[in-house]
Amino acid sequence: MSVTVRVPAKVNVQLAVGAARPDGFHDLANVFLAVGLYDEITVTPAAPGDGVHVTCDGPDAALVPLDGTNLAARAAEALAARYGRRPDVRIHIAKDIPVAGGMAGGSADGAGALVACDALWGTAAPRRELLDICAELGSDVPFSLLGGAALGTGRGEKLTALDVGGVFHWVFAMADRGLSTPAVFREFDRLAEGRDVPAPVASRPLLDALAKGDPDALAAAVSNDLQPAALSLFPALADTLAAGTAAGALTALVSGSGPTTAFLARDAESAVKVADVLRVSGTCRSVRTASGPAQGATLIPRERAG
Numbered sequence: 001m002s003v004t005v006r007v008p009a010k011v012n013v014q015l016a017v018g019a020a021r022p023d024g025f026h027d028l029a030n031v032f033l034a035v036g037l038y039d040e041i042t043v044t045p046a047a048p049g050d051g052v053h054v055t056c057d058g059p060d061a062a063l064v065p066l067d068g069t070n071l072a073a074r075a076a077e078a079l080a081a082r083y084g085r086r087p088d089v090r091i092h093i094a095k096d097i098p099v100a101g102g103m104a105g106g107s108a109d110g111a112g113a114l115v116a117c118d119a120l121w122g123t124a125a126p127r128r129e130l131l132d133i134c135a136e137l138g139s140d141v142p143f144s145l146l147g148g149a150a151l152g153t154g155r156g157e158k159l160t161a162l163d164v165g166g167v168f169h170w171v172f173a174m175a176d177r178g179l180s181t182p183a184v185f186r187e188f189d190r191l192a193e194g195r196d197v198p199a200p201v202a203s204r205p206l207l208d209a210l211a212k213g214d215p216d217a218l219a220a221a222v223s224n225d226l227q228p229a230a231l232s233l234f235p236a237l238a239d240t241l242a243a244g245t246a247a248g249a250l251t252a253l254v255s256g257s258g259p260t261t262a263f264l265a266r267d268a269e270s271a272v273k274v275a276d277v278l279r280v281s282g283t284c285r286s287v288r289t290a291s292g293p294a295q296g297a298t299l300i301p302r303e304r305a306g
């Protein structure tokens with residue numbers, strides 16, 4: 001008996017960041033779009049008393065922590081604790097989302113393990129409770145469960161689903177090293193010193209562009225307040241952004257806290273062209289195309305799993 005759940009990556013089409021709060025987090029207006037790059041999380045019962053055991057495969061598997069800090073392990077433990085059962089489970093992560101890339105790969109594994117363990121253990125937790133556990137695990141984890149497109153406020157965990165009127169075609173360029181999200185937020189604070197940081201608000205033109213499914217309007221409206229901080233810590237990302245723009249992308253931005261860079265293309269054909277140019281540009285480690293919105297954490301029927 002095993003259960004497999006597929007969970008998408010995300011790109012932030014808007015990431016408006018406010019001043020640091022007393023708890024160290026930042027208030028955000030965070031417009032998430034789930035895109036079709038996926039991790040698959042498979043859970044299998046372990047012997048009583050064995051606890052949680054995590055394994056991982058995929059191109060970046062060596063970079064994934066397999067101990068109790070892994071969000072998938074923490075999700076299994078959190079659900080077991082709520083339902084007064086032992087978290088004896090084997091979790092396998094088939095990882096395709098870049099690690100430490102600003103695409104919510106770790107969050108995807110947390111949301112996936114939660115949904116998978118809920119099904120495996122028959123806990124049948126209400127969705128509201130699953131979303132609460134996700135919010136405890138990390139700011140981006142609730143969105144990994146939800147998928148589609150959503151506005152995240154608070155520290156990003158309070159979600160309002162958004163309408164999307166079409167398919168957006170993206171190219172993602174992976175860098176040759178990761179960036180730590182806390183380090184990027186610290187750099188944001190350093191760069192903001194002595195300035196008034198306005199309260200973050202969602203952009204009306206951006207929400208309209210999503211609702212219309214209009215790539216040109218979306219390209220004109222995207223923004224990421226963490227981009228200057230990511231570029232300050234990783235200046236070479238500017239070359240990747242420039243290479244994608246020169247290749248015909250409608251716009252280029254750092255994805256979340258980076259260092260993955262995201263390029264919006266007018267259509268699928270244009271995305272392939274931009275990806276081909278980026279691949280030979282020498283400015284990134286690897287390149288993928290993916291479209292969004294994509295479905296959130298989804299159970300895969302047993303015959304298709306594995």
Ligand code: C5P
Nearest residue numbers: 024025026138139140155156181182185
């Ligand atoms: O919530 P999560 O654990 O994913 O956040 C990782 C880190 O990113 C936090 O410890 C904090 O440094 C930073 N962060 C923040 N404000 C947010 C979300 C994350 O400062 N809204």
